[in-house]
C-alpha cells in the first residue's frame with residue numbers, strides 16, 4: 594500500500610487537560626489526533642489521545658517546532674534498493690520483551706512496551722517480506738519466549754540478521770493523565786532513536802554488527818527520524834564515534850544485553866523512541882511512522898548485507 598502522508602491529520606480542539614507534571618511556557622496549541630493501531634493485518638482505529646502540544650522553547654532543542662516528532666512533520670520513507678545478486682535473506686525480527694515476567698516499560702499512554710514491540714515487529718516483518726528479498730520471522734508471535742530461545746531460534750533458522758525492536762525510557766518521569774481516570778508516566782526530553790550493538794566477540798562479528806547499526810541509523814535519519822544524543826545513557830552505552838544514534842553496550846559484564854552478544858549473525862537493538870515522551874510516543878502509534886521505520890530498516894538491511902558480501906548497491 595502506498596504511503597499516504599497527511600491521511601490522519603486530526604481536527605484542532607481545546608482539550609480537557611489534567612497534567613500534573615511540568616509544563617514549559619510557550620505551549621498553546623491543542624491538537625486532537627486520531628491514531629491507528631495496526632494489529633496484524635487488521636487496522637483498528639483508536640482515538641488514543643488528545644494532547645496539548647507545545648511550541649519549541651530555546652531550552653528544548655531536541656523537539657523542534659516543525660521537525661520530528663512534531664505532529665506536522667512528515668516522514669519521508671524511500672523504497673529499498675537491492676544490488677544484483679542480493680538473493681533472498683533471512684531476518685529474525687525480535688519483538689523486545691514479552692518473556693516471562695518481562696513486560697518492558699510503561700509508556701506515556703500506559704501501554705506496555707511488549708505490546709508496542711510486537712505491533713512494530715509484525716509490521717517490520719511484513720514490510721521486509723513485501724520487498725520479495727527477505728524472509729522474516731517474528732520472535733514471539735506464538736506466545737512468550739525466553740531470550741536464549743530467541744537467539745537459538747534465529748541461529749537454527751539460519752538468520753542473516755537479527756533486529757530487536759524496543760522503545761526507551763529517558764528523562765525524569767512526571768505523571769499526567771492522557772485519559773480520564775488514568776495516570777501515566779511522562780517526560781519531556783530525550784526524543785529520537787538509538788541503535789545498540791555489542792563490540793564483544795570476533796572482529797568479523799563486531800564489524801558486521803557495527804555495519805548494520807550504522808546503516809540503520811543512516812536510513813532512519815534519511816527518513817526524517819532524529820538520532821538520540823545519549824545524554825541520559827550515562828555509562829551504560831557509549832556513543833559510537835562514526836555515526837549519530839549508534840551506541841555500544843557498556844553495561845557491567847553480568848548485565849550486558851544477551852541478544853546482542855550471544856547472536857552469531859549481525860544483531861542490533863533499535864530503541865525506536867522515548868516511550869515517556871507523549872508527543873513522540875503518540876507518533877509511534879501512527880501507521881505511517883511504523884511504515885517509515887520498516888522501510889528504513891529494509892534499506893539498511895539491503896545495504897549492510899550487500900556490503901558484507903562485496904555487492905555494490907545501485908543507489
Ligand SMILES: [Zn+2]
Pocket residue numbers: 689690697698706759760761
Ligand atoms: Zn526494551
